[in-house]
Amino acid sequence: MKRIALFHLETLMWIHRLGTFAAAAHRLNTTQPAISARVREIEEQLGVSLFQREGRRMVLSARGRRLVQASEPLYRGLEHVLLEASDFAGATASVRIGSGEIAAASCLPAFIQAVERDRPGIAMEIDLDLTARLLQQLLAGTRDIVFLAGPVASPGMKTAPIGSVELVWAAGAQVAAAGGFDQPLPVWSLPDHSPLHAVSHETLEAHGIAPRALHTCNNVRAMIEIVVNGQGAALLPETMIRDRLAAGTLREVLPRPLQRVHFEAAIRTREKDPVILDLFARAGQLAIDPAA
Template identity: 50%
Template sequence: MAINRIAFYHLETLFWIARLGTFAAAAARLNTTQPAISARVRELESHLGTALFRREGRSMALTPAGRELVRESEPLWARFQGVLMGCADASGARGVVRVGAGEIAAAICLPGFVTGLTRDLPNVSLEIDIALTVDLIQQLASGRADMIFGAGRVAHPMLRTLPIGAVDLVWLASPDMAASIPERAPVWSLSDASPLYRVVKEALAASRLADSPVNLCNNVRTMIDIVVQGGGIGAFPAPMVGEHVDSGRLAPVPHMPSLPQIEFHVAVRAAESDPLVLAIFDRASGLRI
């Protein structure tokens, strides 16, 4: 067995295929080509004298030998990376980090966070995906994201989460509609997979608009535009509508039940061992919304 021919990039390739499930995804994560990934796997399997992956549909699954190699060597790899990062200037860190965020979290905390991150880690590339929190949780658990900013409770046995604050929700409408709310005013909310939907439904049930239709939209900014035009009322995060209220385009809706705050969390996989991802997660956990 030619152990002396096994390079660190062989193990790194193994870990990312195991985490992401396909050679193509590992190639994208490691900024190389799929043929290069395939060649690395063939080299590693040749050196070890055993198969490490088997194809299952479109994905690659670890063989028993592959699972054992990942389990035994990944902690060593993580410690080695940690040593290298500790010896090097943090600003020289390199890699591609995939960050997911809900639209509200993205609007409130991402611009400043990303600006500071790209300034301090100029060689790190970010891939940002905006989606509903429920989808982001699945992306993170499956390895398709490295870190997420989510609204509401981010609960999953495979994830580690930390709170980063909360925002107020306010009932708003156009000034004309706020002055004279019809009995069945259209109400706007994010989709029923969003924590905002549950909050809106519970508050409506205790209001004079309990029989009003609830319209769904997957984009907060679009809902704000609709309500500004007199298309109904909505419960919006205060930081996203401050300018509209100050300018008079939106007005508070009177006699509506108060709304609870929406909490925000940042999360990584509980088993995350990449020092760069953990360093960015530690930085994100210091945010206060």
């Protein structure tokens, strides 16, 4: 029998999934020369070439693809059995998590706390980005799980709802004391790809309000500081300004819209890694802290 170790098969699977030796090395927390050495070992043991050069890239040959396709369910099955036997307590992995800014403030802290408590061997790599880019990264395999404003739909993704957040029209204390929207105010909003942008337009129209100007900013925390400093009003997630409302540095200047921002966790439909599947199941049990 050929002496092929499990880490050899894991290496092939990640090269196949991510497309390059360098990406596989990063995912497996090793070096590109180490990945190349593993590939040479497999090819020497099997006596066949598993990769072929296409331009500057090395891609799996037909034999290589068949080996990966046949080995992956066996590898994942064994990995799952071993992890289940230990109740996932010994799980080790580097998980790449993507999140939108509002989701990061609203639901990511509870998720991180649960993972650190129950899966201490898992290292989390967290990046914040816009929803559209998070979806592209997830489908491209450069993110393992993402948290974003929904609903989102794609045949390549599986999602789990994790709750919703109330929206609040708020202005700084001085602006509110001066009458809020009784005077022409500039309004701040996330760009038009955000659900907050559409709700901002709808509620302003419903109240017959024409803002002095409609500014956009792609950072919610920056918008909060702008509004606190008296530069207009904004529709903001209640969970991100709850403390400011309680302290009185922000005040509500319109009734709260009926619309809420809904959040989802998402992974690839074809995801087979038992650690990622376990984290996704845990994400689906999250409950965003409701408005007080």
